[in-house]
Amino acid sequence: MRARKKLNIGLVGYGFMGRTHSNAFRKVNNFFDVAFEPVLKCVCARDGAKADAFAKQWGYESSETDWRRLIARKDIDLIDIASPNDTHADIAIAAAKAGKMILCEKPLARNAYQAEKMVSAVKKAGVANMVWYNYRRVPAVTLARQLIGEGRLGRIFHYRAKFLQDWTISKDLPQGGAGLWRLDVKVAGSGVTGDLLAHCIDTAMWLNGPIDKVTAMTETFIKQRKHTLTGKVQKVGIDDASAFLARFSNGSLATFESTRYARGHKALYTFEINGEHASIFWDLHDLHRLQYFDHRDEGKVRGWRSLHITDGDHPYMKNWWVPGLQIGYEHTFIHQVADFLEGLDTGKMPRPDFRDGLATDYVTDAVLASAKSGRWVTVKKPK
Ligand code: SOE
Numbered sequence: 001m002r003a004r005k006k007l008n009i010g011l012v013g014y015g016f017m018g019r020t021h022s023n024a025f026r027k028v029n030n031f032f033d034v035a036f037e038p039v040l041k042c043v044c045a046r047d048g049a050k051a052d053a054f055a056k057q058w059g060y061e062s063s064e065t066d067w068r069r070l071i072a073r074k075d076i077d078l079i080d081i082a083s084p085n086d087t088h089a090d091i092a093i094a095a096a097k098a099g100k101m102i103l104c105e106k107p108l109a110r111n112a113y114q115a116e117k118m119v120s121a122v123k124k125a126g127v128a129n130m131v132w133y134n135y136r137r138v139p140a141v142t143l144a145r146q147l148i149g150e151g152r153l154g155r156i157f158h159y160r161a162k163f164l165q166d167w168t169i170s171k172d173l174p175q176g177g178a179g180l181w182r183l184d185v186k187v188a189g190s191g192v193t194g195d196l197l198a199h200c201i202d203t204a205m206w207l208n209g210p211i212d213k214v215t216a217m218t219e220t221f222i223k224q225r226k227h228t229l230t231g232k233v234q235k236v237g238i239d240d241a242s243a244f245l246a247r248f249s250n251g252s253l254a255t256f257e258s259t260r261y262a263r264g265h266k267a268l269y270t271f272e273i274n275g276e277h278a279s280i281f282w283d284l285h286d287l288h289r290l291q292y293f294d295h296r297d298e299g300k301v302r303g304w305r306s307l308h309i310t311d312g313d314h315p316y317m318k319n320w321w322v323p324g325l326q327i328g329y330e331h332t333f334i335h336q337v338a339d340f341l342e343g344l345d346t347g348k349m350p351r352p353d354f355r356d357g358l359a360t361d362y363v364t365d366a367v368l369a370s371a372k373s374g375r376w377v378t379v380k381k382p383k
Contacts, residue, residue, distance in 0.1 A: 004034070004035060006037050007039065007077050007078060007341070008039050008041040008075055009038050009041055009077070010042045010073065010100075011042070012044045013044075013045065021082050022060075023330055023334070024333035025040060026058070028338050028341065031338075034338055035344070035345040036341040040061065042073065042076060043062075043063050044066070044069075045065065046065055067079075067091050071091070071100060077100065078101040079091065080103045081104040083105075085107060085110050085188050086110055086189070088110075096124070100127060102354075104130070104132065106131050106199070108354060108357030108361055109361060112358060112362045112380070115357060115358040118357075119358050122353075122354050128340070128343070128344060131202075131352045131353070131354060131356065132333070133198075133357075134329075134332040136206055137316070137333075137335035137339070139315045139317055140282055140288060140307070140309040141282060142316065144207060145206060147280065148208070152275075153273065153279070155276045156248075159204055159248065159271070159274075160272050161200035161204055161257075161269075161270065161272075162258065165262065165267060166260065169263065171222050175234070175236060190364065191220070191240055191260070193239050193368055196269075197367065198364055200271065202352060204256075206352070208248050208252060211247070211248055211249070212248065212378065213379060214246045214363065215244060216377075217243055218371040219241045220240050221240045222240065223235065241258065241261055242257075242258050242259070242367060244367050269283075270282065277294060277295050277296055287328065287329070288309050288326040289309065291304050291307075310324050311323045336350075355382045359381065359382050362381065
């Protein structure tokens, strides 16, 4: 086991993502031999009682109610942003100025304008940074990237992805507030485009390179909702469903679809990539499997192979149980922390960093702009 230096974590936000990140910080050293030990120093949330309760449950040494105070603390090395989207930019920019390392939940910001400022801030400060696009670190997805990188698929023709949910179908569901900020456009920036398609886009660009152009349509099925905090009925500003066609720089064509109105689907994220020689398909509901078809196989036995990604030679898997036993969703966050800590030691920082987060925000901005104008939109690329 390597000697470990302590890395003091200051977490902002105590929701679903605060829990996935805290779990990762706590477990990483049990499974990965990395040169740093995350120390749960402080959790910060506006509601002091809730922050205290979270600190107790997860083992944080202290709590704060103002993120500015958290950033000012000398005993914090890394700011982890797990609060709603409208807080990301201000916290990240202040943290960078204070010389803190930053991990930020996805999407990087409410829009690319804010994300650009965040990229400039971390660049100027020279601080380590990463965005929590966790699905890259599902071992099966990482393996897909390796297989594509080895050239096994040949020239790529098609990419298709979807992310379907069904939790907002009721018109009685309010918008805004702690649990439902994803429905409030002022806080979230957009609906499924920034929340769900952003995952599909991040994975897609990681596997298949940059996206050049998009043409999109979006819909808001329920036009008015009560605000959770004020009780006032307000216009709904988010997209409930979003679909777009895309052209990648490598010449391949793509379709992307996301909705929160697909009754029966809770978190169905799938992607498929078709090349000249081979195809790959992955499904979050069966996340430890990768479907692989290789046309070069002998005809008699040619067919889709269902690879069970649980063996020691599969990405990350030698750190877990014994071959054949699978892992799940929470492990993707542990893998991200492990890679980040390894990067701090080697100096080779892992991705996706803030620049990658900005690249995705450029695509989601283009999708929303295209849905508004009804035209193809050229996607900006980070400098
Ligand atoms: C939305 O319901 C959500 O929690 C997203 O915000 C996450 O990023 C996604 O991984 C699961 O669904």
